[in-house]
Amino acid sequence: MPSRPDLVRRVAAGVALTGALGLGALGWGSTLLGEYSVMDMGGGQAGHVHNGATGPGAASTVSVTGLIADPLRAPDVRIELVARCQTIDIPGGRPVEGYTVNGTSPGPTIRARQGDLVEAVFVNESVAAGATLHWHGVDVPNEADGVAGITQDAVPVGGRHVYRFTADDAGTYWYHSHQVSHEQVGGGLLGAVVIDPAAPPSNQHDADAVALLHVYGGQHTLNGRVQDEHVPAGPGTAVRVRVINTDQGTAAVWSAAPIRVAATDGHDVNGPAAVEGRKVLIPAGGRLDVTVQAPAHGSARLHVGGARSITIGDPGSGAPPSRQPSDTLDLLAYGEPAPLGFDPQSPDRTFDYVIGRRLGLIDGRPGNFWTINGQLFPDVPMFHVRQGDVVHMRIVNESGEVHPMHLHGHHVVVLSRDGIPASGSPWWVDSLDVHPGETYEIAFVADNPGIWSDHCHTLPHAVDGLVAHVMYEGVTTPFTINGGAGNQPE
Template sequence: MSGRVIAVAAAAVVLGPLIWLWQASLLPSAYSVMDRGHAGHGGPTRSVTSLIADPDRRADVLVTLTAREQRFRLPSGRPVDGYTLNGRSPGPVIRAAAGQLVQVRLINESVPDGVTLHWHGVDVPNAADGVAGVTQDAVRPGQEFTYRFVAGRAGTFWYHSHQMSHEQVRRGLLGALVVSEPRPPTGVADVVALTHVYGGVRTLNGYEGEVRAEAPPGGRTRVRVINTDNGEMPVWVAGAPYRLLGVDGTELNGPAQVWDARVLVTAGGRADLEVVMPEDGSPVRIEIGGSAAVVLGSGSSTTWATPPPAQALDLLSYGKRTPVSFDPDRPDRRFPYEIGRRPGFLDGVPGMWWTINGHLYPDIPAFIVAEGDVVRMRIANRSGEAHPMHLHGHHALVLSRNGVPATGSPWWVDSLDVGDGDIYEIAFVAGNPGIWMDHCHQLVHATEGLVAHLMYEGVTTPFHAGGEAGNEPE
């Protein structure tokens, strides 16, 4: 056998498997997430389009949001090339009371790749989840789409595009959603602190540096911190103690005063802090990420930035334990969600990609559940980086971290930061039928394959990723 023949044979042995892996990784021009795991099981089926709020009920809150691609200015005057809602970014704060039906008309005036709105942390009916290619088609320029959902619980939430979200969220398609109690407590000031980084500059509600808010001496103020960026963010208070009232739109039970500890707010997560102002009128400073702050007070007193406390508040033991409405120790379904990383091909591109249960996207089976199931999930991260994991349509109860059980207030999350080497046990009741994303909210990681789906038996979708609609949810 000639040397050339031997060389060709050797090359085929080496390159053949690589070519097969490359070809197997290529995504079709249009595909359904149903291909990842069929949830029909031969019984009656429902389309995600049928999972809607009562169509005969009149809306209590009506909002129109017009999305544009444009150059805009932050209140500081800094120009930003990005996207706006009603001519601004962040978009308008949407406010509702618990139990009200919210109706939002989204008009795409000029976002060329299309746009959707996802209601982050709100357990909306599936048709209103706003995920391009899963629950709807992206809204193209000149088109519109209407979202309807009941704001079922009081809390702090936000909204953002879920079409090309890694780009559109970063460049401005987002805003705050605040759901109050039907009868809010009197005498409590309420401050929204939505943080977003534009071009490397951290802002609060679009403002750079300090944001001041009126707060009378001796009065209580609720500060709603919303982290819209891709990484975990520390928050701490200087000038007074605080209580952490809520996380991810759920109140904590029996929160105690905290004097010298920082709160870590997950990417996509929210933290509601209550501050009681000093009787002498001294200002209180809430540090947001170390480069922005909310300053509470009734005057113009000067405040100075303070370093973060060494200790982080541990939500496994914070607050008082109280029973929950289901038994997480008797689950109907158990799922591993093991996050790793390895070389391979993703849609034909070679690289180091994230894996779920050892598989590269799209070879990731769905988590199949039936309505009413108690679901227990073990999230283990062995990937080398932290991942803020976000489950759509549900809130999960944190049971343990690295084998240490939760002993404080029930800690409910929709966004959970899972550090490298960490193992979390979580549980939830499958009480909201649909097809739901369960993905990393470091949104670039999601484009790199860190995406799974929770699918209910008997639920299907007519929508496809890619295709003529150009759906790109991440």
């Protein structure tokens, strides 16, 4: 394994280019990556520790490959997922070259019940760069996280990999490749995951629909079709629509009829009120469950993502489209407060995650790259934690673009935005839009050991260095990036 000085060093050509362009005063940096391990990243930037713990050494060492679901338990849900590079037929649109799962894109929806053990056998039939499956928003054991170069090697053509996890949290999630992800996710290597509650909730809806949004070659689709959809429902029937934003930008949801936000990123909202005259925004990678009641006569139209919509109600009737509202629902104050189950005001670890931009060279590629706490990738923070820590993180966006920040393996609760404390239902997310100039305070409990990516889900931003990691004390990985296995996790 290369040493850190070998991984991060001045490149003579980069220095020469900097001097030639007269940009040295602008803070150009230069890195030459080669093959590297995420364990060499971060330079020991452990953040501020409140509980007296000072670093590695107290915990026994375990590899990410040992952080697994019960190996002796028989699966309750088992599915084989075959990835191919092929032409995708887009009903209502034109075919595109991309990636399929079991011959379609989106791939099959995986449905399980809370508490089920899910086993997914992934086969790469023809994706030349290799591929993986990441279970976005599902707090899986680290071995099943599907990040090439961190928790596994990319699965080569002709190879297979078995993912096993317990569906602990009911909700709406999705799966996608985490290898060359800006290309493979954009190209359609993805699908939906729905975990139903173990017991029907008291506010059980009458019908359920998945609305997966994706853009294929400029074509805005709903569940893989350039077409709107209809959900038949009798008068007064409550329909839960699970909107999944698999794209690179923010999606809007709205209706002329009253709607309620039932869940964000798989976590139910406590005491959701009716939303009228406002849109609700979903970050890239995020999910929003909304409930719509079929009217006494006709149908209600739910706009999802701006270009597509779903009508709910009488199959023989339509509902006119409505203009996107200018006002946005503020989820910081939506719903009713409820206990968190931990005290975020007494954290064990406190971190800053400050996003900026800087000119530089990474592997000889010049650009205006993203920075984290002022540093270019890979000289970015490694957030060290111990199991059981309460972690407080301050995310600051000093760049000029929106960043949907996604932490693997955990859900975080939003504590405040720009100093304004949360006042509604606990706002649990795994994907959070941070707009230019905004500061968010979030918190989570470190209850899932591993090495976890914490990155922007506008995936080209991750390519350009907007990715850090949360590392648990005593956890190691045998996998490397940019080596012979071809791992490129982004």
